[in-house]
Amino acid sequence: MKHFIYAFVTFALLATLSSCRKDLEFSPSTGNLEFSKDTVYLDTVFTNIGSSTYTLKVYNRSSDDISIPTIRLARGEDSEYxxxxxxxxxxxxxxxxxLAKDSMFVFIETTxxxxxxxxxxxxxxxxxxxxxxxxxxxxxxxxxxLVKDAVFIYPDRDNTTGIIETxxxxxxxxxxETDIQGRYLMPDEFTFTNERPYVIYGYAAVPNGEILTVEAGARVHFHANSGILVSEGASLQVNGDYSDDQELLENEVIFEGDRLEPAFSDVPGQWGTIWLFExxxxxxxNYATIKNAGVGILSDGEPDETNAKLTITNSQIYNSSNFGILGRNTSITGENVVIxxxxxxxxxGTLGGKYNFTHCTIxxxxxxSFRQFPALLLNNFTETPEATIIADLTEANFNNCIIYGNDNPELILxxxxxxxNPVLFEFKFTNCLIRFSDPNNNFTDDNYDFDNTAxxxxxxxxxxPDFMDTENNKLIIGENSGAVExxxxxxxxxxxxxxxxxxxxxxxxxxxxxxxxxxMF
Known part of the structure; x- marks a missing residue:
């Protein structure tokens, strides 16, 4: 009897489901599709570099299941999309x-x-x-x-082993021999002009005794883990100039990543660094914008140069995933610099060195994310697995500067x-606006004696400081700024x-x- 009841219930359930089932019948599309956009702009790409993936959503707003007879690119198999x-x-x-009242995705790419x-x-x-x-x-x-031509600089790759030149x-x-992927620039590459942008894969190294000259208006783009390395005896000369139209920045030199889509315009850490090697x-x-690097500028060595190892003027460094400028026992002069x-x-400025900054906004x-360090850090040591190395901070002068941020304090010595083996730790801050408060008396050594006029x-x-828009790196100050006069x-x-x-x-x-x-804003 139990078997009979079970069989009866099972048959009744199947019959019910069968009576509710409706075979899916797809009618031909009638030209009433709707789209998430009528034009898909794939933004700007460099020749032979793949774009991001873009999305188009296709909607069937009708109550009928439909079948679209054909979806195709107008250029057919010859299309670059x-x-x-x-x-x-x-x-x-x-x-x-x-299906009725449903949608589907179309993804688009190009190279x-x-x-x-x-x-x-x-x-x-x-x-x-x-x-x-x-x-x-x-x-x-x-x-x-929009497709742009470019000058591509990249290391060789062994066709047999696939090993990239270092x-x-x-x-x-x-x-x-290092594991830094890259190659030395050739003589015909020692001048970057503004005729075409440059796209660098790996590190483009300036050979001993040579000068890399970057002319006004040049655009230099870096792939991931790439940059410029100025080797021993070599020099970097960036000769940007002022542009009246700060939106176009026509005469300024710009260093940034090789992803040109707006979504990447302010993403930190897209490339490596400009490395001024020991x-x-x-x-x-002069007049450069360096943006979206791991470290904007890394300067090593030469702390006692009569003329600073790096002189940077009228320049901006934004969106560095680690440091805007990292000096390691080096010498840097900065004027009209914004970081x-x-x-x-x-x-x-680490492991000592010599630093002079005037009229800079740091x-x-x-x-x-959480950050461990302040806007401005000075120290006189570095720690290695073998030992702690200490060096002289011979001078660190900050004159008429702003040192500020969204943390407190923004200055650590x-x-x-x-x-x-006593070493020097010489510094002075003069006529600066500084964010530093210490309600818990955590900073009690003599370096934080703000009454010491020396x-x-x-x-x-x-x-x-009344900055215009810190989120978008607009650090012009308003009339209510504490830095005025x-x-x-x-x-x-x-x-x-x-x-x-x-x-x-x-x-x-x-x-x-x-x-x-x-x-006045």
Whole structure:
């Protein structure tokens, strides 16, 4: 009897399900599809570098299950675009089904060789269409991509082993093979012009005794883990100039990653660094923007140079995942420099050295994660697995500067004493706006004696700098800034006669501190 009841219930359930089941019947599309956008802009790409993947959503708003007879690229198999329709790759598709009140995704990518296109003068707007159905029911979505030609610099790869060329560097007087992927620049590559952008894979190294000259208006783009390395005896000369149109920045030199899509415009850590290797000399950077690196500039060695190993003026460094400028027992002079948004410190002078910064804005409003260090860090040591190395900080002068950020304090002076071998730790802050408060008395050593005029003179603490927009790296100060008219006119000369926007700095009344004269927002 139990078996009979079980069989009866099972049959009844199956019959019920069967009576409710309705075979799916797909009707042909009637040209009433809707799309998430009518044009897909794949932004700007370099020749032969793949784009990001872009998404188009296709909606069936009707109450009927439909089948789209054809989906294809208008240029057919010759198109430079690639599609993935509902999980299937290709350039042409048949009988693509969408349920009633449902949707599907179309993914679009491209890799375009500009040499295969008509004469472009270095730039070409490539277009195509995705066509849905044909005849009276035809609908389409435009595809648009701006393709730029470029000068590509990359290391060789062994066709047999796949091993990529690495650099041999002079370290401690010996030629040492490193694991740094890259190659030395050739003589015809010692000048970067503004005619075409440069795209660098690995590290482009400047050979001993040579100068890499970067002309005004040049654009230098780096792939992941790439950069410029200035080797022993070599120099970097960045000769940017001011542009009246700060939105276009036509004459400024820009160093950034090789992803040109807007989504990557402010992403930190896309490439490595500009590395001024120990032994490089007379490095000069004027009117440059360095953005989205791991370390904007890494400078090693030569702390006692009569002329600083690096002189950087009228330049901006933003969105560095670690340090904006990292000096390691080196010498740097900076004037009209703006640094912001660094994962660790915006400026770190470590293992001693010699540093002189005048009318600079050293800020850090990093919001991507917790950061361990302040906007400005000075120390006189480094720790290795074998030993702790201590070196002289012969001078560190910050004049008419702003040192601020979204943490507190934004200044750390980390001195390590060696009683058996005393070293120098010389610094002075003059007419600066500084964020530093210590309610718990954590900083009690003499380096933080703000009443000692040998170390601190005419500084202002914890007043709002009134920056225009820190999130978007606009560090112009407003009329309510605590930096207004706190500068000392004695430091207004040479480069600093004008601010970074070429506005004259007054000497009476006093100039503002920082890289910008204030404006009314």
């Amino acid at each position: 690639r599609l993935n329709v509902d999980g299937m790759p290709g350039k042409s598709f048949q009988n693509v089904e969408i 375009i060789d500009i040499d295969n296109l008509p004469n472009t003068n270095g730039e070409f707007l490539y277009t195509d269409k995705i066509e849905f159905d044909s005849g009276a029911n035809s609908q389409d979505v435009d595809l648009v991509t 650099l041999t560097l002079n370290i401690g007087g010996e030629q040492v 032994g490089s000399v007379n490095n000069i950077i 912001n948004n660094s994962g660790q410190s915006s400026f770190a 800020a850090n409003y990093w919001r991507n 980390d001195e390590l004493n060696d009683n058996s 170390l601190y003179e005419a500084n202002i603490f914890n007043e709002d 706190i500068g000392n006119p004695i430091f207004v000369n040479g480069t600093t006669q004008f601010d970074i926007l070429r506005e004259p700095r007054p000497t009476s009344p006093n100039p503002d501190s920082g890289a910008y004269q204030h404006i």
